[in-house]
Amino acid sequence: MIPHPTLHWNEILAAYADGEFEGRDDLAILKQRVEDWLARHPEAVQELAQLRQLKAAWQESTPDEPAPAAWQRIVQALAKSPNRATRPRRPWKRGAVVAAALAACVVAGVAIWSTRFRGAVEPAPAPVAVADDEPLPVAAAHEVEILRVEGADTQTLVVGALPVQGPLELAGPGEVTVTSVQPAVRDNMMPEVRTQGPGRPMIWARLDTD
Amino acid sequence: MACGTALALPSDEQLLACWQEGRREALEELFRRYRLVAYRVAYRLLGNEADALDAVQEAFVKALTHLSGFQGLSSFKTWLLRVVSNAALDFGRQRGRREMLSMDMFGPAQREGLEPLVQAEPTRELERADLRRLLVEALDQLPPAQRQTFVLHAEAELSYREVADVLGISIGTVMSRLYYARQKLRALLESWTKNR
Numbered sequence: 001m002i003p004h005p006t007l008h009w010n011e012i013l014a015a016y017a018d019g020e021f022e023g024r025d026d027l028a029i030l031k032q033r034v035e036d037w038l039a040r041h042p043e044a045v046q047e048l049a050q051l052r053q054l055k056a057a058w059q060e061s062t063p064d065e066p067a068p069a070a071w072q073r074i075v076q077a078l079a080k081s082p083n084r085a086t087r088p089r090r091p092w093k094r095g096a097v098v099a100a101a102l103a104a105c106v107v108a109g110v111a112i113w114s115t116r117f118r119g120a121v122e123p124a125p126a127p128v129a130v131a132d133d134e135p136l137p138v139a140a141a142h143e144v145e146i147l148r149v150e151g152a153d154t155q156t157l158v159v160g161a162l163p164v165q166g167p168l169e170l171a172g173p174g175e176v177t178v179t180s181v182q183p184a185v186r187d188n189m190m191p192e193v194r195t196q197g198p199g200r201p202m203i204w205a206r207l208d209t210d
Numbered sequence: 211m212a213c214g215t216a217l218a219l220p221s222d223e224q225l226l227a228c229w230q231e232g233r234r235e236a237l238e239e240l241f242r243r244y245r246l247v248a249y250r251v252a253y254r255l256l257g258n259e260a261d262a263l264d265a266v267q268e269a270f271v272k273a274l275t276h277l278s279g280f281q282g283l284s285s286f287k288t289w290l291l292r293v294v295s296n297a298a299l300d301f302g303r304q305r306g307r308r309e310m311l312s313m314d315m316f317g318p319a320q321r322e323g324l325e326p327l328v329q330a331e332p333t334r335e336l337e338r339a340d341l342r343r344l345l346v347e348a349l350d351q352l353p354p355a356q357r358q359t360f361v362l363h364a365e366a367e368l369s370y371r372e373v374a375d376v377l378g379i380s381i382g383t384v385m386s387r388l389y390y391a392r393q394k395l396r397a398l399l400e401s402w403t404k405n406r
Contacts, residue, residue: 008389010389011386011388011389012385014389018370054396057341057345060341061345062250062365063249063254063259063342070259070263071245073263074241074270075238075241077267078271081274081275145353145355147383147386147387
């Protein structure tokens with residue numbers, strides 16, 4: 001299991017309760033963090049207990065196994081179903097395929113001949129005009145599942161794949177020159193400016209600005 | 211993979227190879243291995259025994275006649291459970307789950323005269339049936355995707371990675387769906403647990 005960058009703490013706690021961190025060396029640090037968190041937060045311990053209570057209720061209500069006669073009925077039905085992998089070969093099938101291919105070639109040839117030499121090409125249908133403000137349905141309501149809307153996303157809800165996956169590099173190394181650095185108003189601290197390596201200056205552009 | 215002659219404990223892949231060579235006993239062994247987990251997944255999604263059995267039968271038929279869709283990227287079990295859960299959701303959509311829930315009020319044994327294998331103490335059994343029905347009703351209120359994700363994890367005991375592979379979604383989405391499913395189930399079960 002690889003932690004998702006936008007996971008809620010409760011989701012990580014649920015993964016811990018589900019044993020997803022067990023036997024995973026790569027998640028040992030995360031597991032330790034969860035346990036440290038539990039040691040400091042009684043409400044988290046209560047949350048963990050509720051998760052385990054739900055799991056216990058689920059297991060307690062496990063459906064009983066059906067009677068053997070019910071299984072037997074299904075086995076008999078399965079035995080009657082065709083086994084496509086063992087279906088006998090049909091020697092006539094190859095001939096039929098060849099005949100169909102030849103027929104398709106003849107039809108295509110006639111179509112090309114009639115188009116080139118008769119010159120009677122029907123005009124293409126006129127495109128249907130679509131008003132600029134007419135919505136174009138791309139998915140029905142039941143085909144979209146919104147799992148979470150939070151923060152700035154509430155202003156711009158995006159349904160579907162994002163146009164850009166991962167970081168969008170606006171300028172490369174050497175294309176940015178830092179001409180002046182001002183101390184922060186809040187604490188009067190000067191930022192540390194790195195010009196080399198992965199910590200080089202970054203430009204953040206707000207999409208809603210001019 | 212070739213079909214062995216007399217393997218003590220053949221793998222799923224060996225059984226599939228045997229079945230493709232026409233050996234029906236391989237199909238029976240595959241069915242025996244996964245019938246119970248398939249049934250329980252279907253039951254949780256449908257809420258009654260008769261429809262769960264129908265869904266299991268249909269899923270096995272679908273799985274075995276469309277083996278080309280099984281590319282060996284996941285285990286046969288996880289692939290089969292995907293087929294089973296999809297078949298069960300289709301059943302639910304076609305027949306209307308409310309009607310099925312009312313059918314299950316009397317329990318499975320009374321409907322077809324089939325006695326369950328384990329006959330527990332009557333009071334305890336009633337309590338379990340009550341809880342089971344409550345969970346089915348609670349699950350029914352979840353969106354199908356959340357319901358399927360939760361059941362595959364909780365009933366089939368698939369790991370997050372396996373659920374993600376089965377449904378073709380990310381692990382983060384699995385965790386989100388499980389979170390919201392649990393939130394809803396807990397709220398619905400709260401009254402039940404208080405009254406115990």
